[in-house]
Amino acid sequence: MTATRQGRAAGLMVMAALLVSTVGDEVAMVALALRGAERTGLTSVVSAQMLAGLVPGIVLGGPIGRVCDRFRTDAVLGVTLALECLIAAAAAAVADSALSLIATMLLLGVLGAVAQTCVMALVPQLFQDSGSQLRVNGVMESSRNAGYIVGPLLVGVLTAHGGTGLALVVDAGTFAFALLAVPVIGGWLAAMPRGADSPSTDEKRTAESAGGGLRLGLSLLWAGAARRTTLATIAVTVAATSVANVLLPFFARDMPGGTAVYGTLLAAWSVGLVLGPFLLRGRLSHRPTAMVAVAAATFIGLTYTVTGAFPVVPLMLVAFLCGGAANAVQNVTLRTHVMADCPPDLRGRVGAAYGATLQSAVAIGFALAALAPAHWARWGIFTGGAIAFVGGLLGWLRTRATVGLLAPGRAVSVPVGTAMDGEMP
Known part of the structure; x- marks a missing residue:
C-alpha cells in the first residue's frame, strides 16, 4: 500500500472512529442521566452526574497532558477507548445507586478528556501542514457534531426497546469499534518519516522529565x-x-x-x-x-x-x-x-x-x-x-x-493556520 493510500485509509478510519466514539459519548451521557432520574428520582443526582462529566477536563488537565506527552499518543488513545468500553459494559450491569452512577460519569469524563487531548495531539502528527489540518479539523468537527445528533436519537430508540441497560451495552460496542482505528493510526505514524514535527519516544521522555503540567x-x-x-x-x-x-x-x-x-x-x-x-x-x-x-x-x-x-x-x-x-x-x-x-x-x-x-x-x-x-x-x-x-x-x-491587517488602503493576506506572532516557543 502506498503512503498516500495508507494515509487516506488511516484518515477514513480516524473519521469513522471519531464519529462512532462521539455517538458513544452522547449515548453514555444521556443513558446514565436517564438511569439516574429513573433509579433515584433526584435532580441533584443528575446535576452531579453532569458536573462529574465536565469537571475532569478542568481539574485533571495537568496529569492528562503529561500522560499524552510521555507515551505514544496512539497507545494512550487505545487504552482510553478500551477502558471506556469496559466501564460502559460494567455500568449496564451494576450502576444503579446514586454513588455508582456519579462515579461512572466521573470515570467516563476523565477518559473522555484524555481521548480529546489525544485527538488534538494526533492531528498535527498525521497532517503536518496547516491547510491539511484545517480540512481535517473541519471534517472531524462535522463528524463529532453528527454524533451529537445521532447519540440522543439512538438512546431514545434503545431505551424504548431494552431500557438504559441495552443503551449502555451498545455504548460499549461503539468504543470497541473505535478501537479498530488505533492499529491503523499506529501503522501510519510508524510509516511516516521522522521529522521535526513528529516527536520521538526520547523527545517525549525529555518532555516528561522537564516537568510542568x-x-x-x-x-x-x-x-x-x-x-x-x-x-x-x-x-x-x-x-x-x-x-x-x-x-x-x-x-x-x-x-x-x-x-x-x-x-x-x-x-x-x-x-x-x-x-x-x-x-x-x-x-x-x-x-x-x-x-x-x-x-x-x-x-x-x-x-x-x-x-x-x-x-x-x-x-x-x-x-x-x-x-x-x-x-x-x-x-x-x-x-x-x-x-x-x-x-x-x-x-x-x-x-x-x-x-x-x-x-x-x-x-x-x-x-x-x-x-x-x-x-x-x-x-x-x-x-x-x-x-x-x-x-x-x-x-x-x-x-x-x-496580525497587521490595518495597513492603509488594502488588507494583507495571511494564510490560515499561520502563527500570529513569534512569541510562541
Whole structure:
C-alpha cells in the first residue's frame, strides 16, 4: 500500500472512529442521566452526574497532558477507548445507586478528556501542514457534531426497546469499534518519516522529565500578545453565551409550543454545527484562523442577541442555524490556530490546557446563569448575547490590528493556520 493510500485509509478510519466514539459519548451521557432520574428520582443526582462529566477536563488537565506527552499518543488513545468500553459494559450491569452512577460519569469524563487531548495531539502528527489540518479539523468537527445528533436519537430508540441497560451495552460496542482505528493510526505514524514535527519516544521522555503540567500548558497556550487577545475574547464570548444554554428552556417554556420549540431550536443549532465546517472551503480558508475564530464568536453573540430581542420562532430558527454554523467554524479555526505553533513534544499539555480553558469558560457561564431569575430568561439571553457580541467585536478589532491587517488602503493576506506572532516557543 502506498503512503498516500495508507494515509487516506488511516484518515477514513480516524473519521469513522471519531464519529462512532462521539455517538458513544452522547449515548453514555444521556443513558446514565436517564438511569439516574429513573433509579433515584433526584435532580441533584443528575446535576452531579453532569458536573462529574465536565469537571475532569478542568481539574485533571495537568496529569492528562503529561500522560499524552510521555507515551505514544496512539497507545494512550487505545487504552482510553478500551477502558471506556469496559466501564460502559460494567455500568449496564451494576450502576444503579446514586454513588455508582456519579462515579461512572466521573470515570467516563476523565477518559473522555484524555481521548480529546489525544485527538488534538494526533492531528498535527498525521497532517503536518496547516491547510491539511484545517480540512481535517473541519471534517472531524462535522463528524463529532453528527454524533451529537445521532447519540440522543439512538438512546431514545434503545431505551424504548431494552431500557438504559441495552443503551449502555451498545455504548460499549461503539468504543470497541473505535478501537479498530488505533492499529491503523499506529501503522501510519510508524510509516511516516521522522521529522521535526513528529516527536520521538526520547523527545517525549525529555518532555516528561522537564516537568510542568497544566501550568506549563497554559503558559504555552497563552504565550504572545495576539494569542492572549484571541483566547481571552473566545473565553469571554463562551462564558457569556453559555448563560443562554441554561436560560433557554425557561425562555422556550413561555412561548407557544413550549418544549417543542426548545427541541426544534436545539436541532437547528445541531444542524448548523454539522454544516458549519463546509464554510471553510471558500474564501474563509485564506484568512488567519485567529481572525475567523473571533469573528465566528462575535456572530454567535449576535444570534443570541437577535433571539432575545425578537422572539419570533422562524427568525429564531434561522438565527440558531447560523449560530450553530458559526460555532463549528469557531471550533475548527481556533483548534487549528492552537496547533499551528505548538511545540511537538508538548502538544498533550497544550491540548489539555486548551480544553480546560474552554470548559472553565462554560462552567463560569453556567454559574452566572444561576443569578438570573427564571422569568428574566429572555433578557438574560439578550444580555449574554450582547456582551458576547460587543466583547467579540472589540477582540476582533484588536486581533485585526495585531496580525497587521490595518495597513492603509488594502488588507494583507495571511494564510490560515499561520502563527500570529513569534512569541510562541
